Amino acid sequence: MLLKELISLPVYANAKVVAGHEGMTNSVQSVNIMDAPDIIHYLKPQELLLTTGYAMKDHPDALLALVTNMSGVGCAGLAIKTKRFLQEVPGDVLQRANELQFPIIELSLEQSLGDISNYSLSHILEKRTDELHYALSTHKQFSQMIMQGKSTQEVIEALSQLIDSPVMLINQHMELLFHSSSLFEQFYIGLLPKLQAELAALSSPISFTMELADTPYSAAELHPIVTFQLEGFLIALSSDNAKQLSNLTKHAMEQAANVIGLELMKKQAVKERSRRYKNEFFSDFVDGLITSEQELMHRSKNYGLLNHPVYISVVAKRDTSYDLLRASSAMESDGRFISERDRHYNLLKSEFSKFDLRFVLFTKNEYFCFLIALHAGQDVTEEGKESKFVEQLKLIVGNLGATHGIPISMGIGNPVSQLPDIPLSYKEAVEALQTGYDARKKQFVQSYRAKNFNNLLRMIPKEELKEYYEETFKDLLHIEGKERSDLLKTLSTFYDTHCQLAETAKQLFVHRNTVTYRLEKCQRLTGRDLRDPVESLRFRTAFSMEPLVLSD
Template sequence: MKLKTVNDLFILEGMEEATVLAGHRGLTRPVQFVNISDAPDIIEFSDENHLLLTTAYAFKDDPQKLCDLIRQMNALNCSGLVIKMKRFLLELPEEVRLLANELSFPIIDLPMEYTLGEVSYHILNFLNNHKAEQLYYALHVHNEFSDMLIKGFSLPSIVEQLGYFLKRPVLLLNHRGEKLAYGHDFRKASMKQAEEEIISKIRENLAAAREGTSFNIPSDLEKTVKTFPIQTQRQHPAILIIINAQSLPYPSSQLAIEQACNVISFTLIKEQAIEENARLYKNNFFADLIEGRINSENEILSRCDYYGLKGDLKTICIVCNIDPADDDYTSLHNHEKMVSELHNSIYDLLEDEMIHMDLIGTLFTKEKYFVLLLQFEEYTDNEMQLIKTFLEKAQSHIEADCTLSFGISNQVHSPKSIPVAYHEAVEAINSGYDLKMNGFIRFYKVREIKELLSMIPMNNLRELYESTLKTLAYPKSKEDEELLKTIQVFLDSQCEISETSRKLYIHRNTVKYRIEKTEAITELSFQDPSDSLRVRVALLIGSLLDVPRK
């Protein structure tokens, strides 16, 4: 087995805090044994590759004698001197320092809090016990990585350092098999193909990779890839990949890898906590948008763009809910507990499926709902089928004893109309629950709402209709008819004035005037989603009541 060097000892307790005072080039000198002595004739008991631990009491008043000792030890090819400087010498004499540097003979200052006996014990254990050396090295790796974690080193820096420690190519993937960080080896052009093959193999069987597996790289069968799970707050672990991990260079060991995995795990959890905080800001923006607390159109477009929503694409809103439990207290309590525990895993599931199917969109949460805003250049039957396939996959991949239901809105043409789409999606999912359904995918359709309204007694419908539209409920003039027609087209156009103007062949200002007059008559605001929905329902009720028109 290769001899240890003075430099190898700095992973040991006591030696970690020691300082090299002189002879730095001699740290590669081999070490086979350690002596402790303060006697002036210690050279009589020294030999090749011996390391001397001393307080230097015999030389405290005679630097020349210490120089003589160093020359004699160097002639014997001794390893070096470890001196407890603060005990008697206080500082290293200049002539001793110059001589040690000239001879490349290491002189090391040992901290006062460690005894010579303690340090000698650790060194001898390290030199003579193969397993102990691996343990010391693993602890050294853990301490180094923990220090990097405390100092805020990035994940790529930590993974790269692991590659240097293990002298092996290292790659870190997230739970989806996407690259998060890599060691220096993967910067080489020669490793590009290997990297692509590794990631491809991992994605072929993500479940096995997350648990820990081994395989050979197809283009280089001599290289074995081993995966290690990195636990985080997500449902599935991240994946650490090490090439040829079965033949780590001594004294690296599986224990050292485990220590590094722990620190990488903590780093990922820290980054996920930062991500959770960013998610909170994102959800607050969505709540402000839905509840009408953002009035500036420019601000809406700017903040939507920040969260990946484009103003020139059509938007579909999908709300997802974990199907509710029975009404008894125990079931409700257990359901609430389950929802809390599953929140992150379902969020990840929806995000994973959305990324897997290359869908453009953003995921939010609002109250009990997971809310997906998907965007398309065109929204046809093909896109509707794509959405249905996406949601069916999410339903089938949930790893829990529950079911998911989805409500899907009609398309809207601008981020400003997202509140309308959200309320349509909520209405769609609630209509499914009203029909006692579970595990369903339900698109918002006017026909379905009419069906539900027809189940309500006519006198109740008429009361809601009249109280909402007031004098417009039974139009008596051509102007009333025009106001009703305008608000119907305005609502059908997702409250977009330009689109309403185009469909009615009237000026934008005329549309604005009619909307303002309707708001004055009904004492409702089309900017308020609940008021807007109330008017929509009232107009539907009017078609059910067959209200006569002039």
């Protein structure tokens, strides 16, 4: 209870506050009696000390030190029975108490310190018992509302009526979720900057009171809602015309926060179970583990994927080397990672929902996977320019980076016309995403392109390419200057013209006999039959890998 409430009891009749009036709102949890000089070592926070001042009657400095030390400990106040051993409280002590906003109370001689202590402790215990009963009854009230299927909005309204104050609920991103009917949303928008500054300064989620200025309300009481993570804050406002939020009000907020937290955990468990079921099904689907077409059609029906002319897969991933260095099991065991991953999941889902797209979102390893059903009017690719679909994906990537600070990249598979072919589109999307990362891109949208022969060659180590290249041309590479260039150019053109001597001579602007001479020399230097199909393939392959071998 508050100190000002305690001294309003009859046992404190004729008591007078002589200093530290600003501290009369201090909380009192216990009362102690002292007439020993070393009592400071035994005092506790929120404790009121009763004394006659006998131990300090000849040592005024000791009283000054006691007041200073008690304020440092966090004691509620000091009550002195004057006119007995200590006639009055010294002026320097009163001055120090006012500076520290530490209450000093002069007690009358009518009541003994023992009576005052016993009466005070009895009243404090009675008040705590009342608060406990109040907490239990409010918890029961809110729990019954949830069990009866009442919404969180109705719990907020009930709390607002119970404490006679406006109430609102915000999530961990400081977005307003619910508010009582007595509060307008515009007020929260004006409160948001101060709220952001206060919450940013918190090292851990705790209850606290935030002073307000230039608003119809004087203070806001914030209570965290915590499950396995911080879910948000329950906020109650008090006005200048209303009494400050009492302990009963704070107990009611605490019980409401507990019930709302339990309800959020229940909803989260249901959501996680549904999501896990969906993830397992679609993960098996894209891995080709579902072989029953009947099962595929039945379960896909629940997600609205049947009877569409075009399907396509999109795979998204956060751009971060940190995730690549961590094992999947380590990721899942890290609560902070899971919380952040849930946030990414919800933001991606929200961004995709802004467009005219029917989709299913699931997670597989480090990927966010979208299976999208397109209608006939939606083109994925357009000749000579990016399609509207790709532009939409780029808008999503840009918005996530600019607004939410999340660097996301996406890979797009080729469209398929049959639902059972979606796994192929998924694998292409993963490959497209990896192609973008291999090119050291960030925050990109990469469409799948089938690999040509040069793409395949790039997958071979450069040392092996060089060995194959040198083994193919052998002594021809030992010739220097223009002669080697002419021989290689002639041999390459010879194969480009399908081994036609006349056409080779025409393209090189040389005589046919010159071409014959050069080809015979190439055959002699390489030791290979130029018209043999196997050797022909070898030379063509070597010419294809030449830019890769000669590049730095």
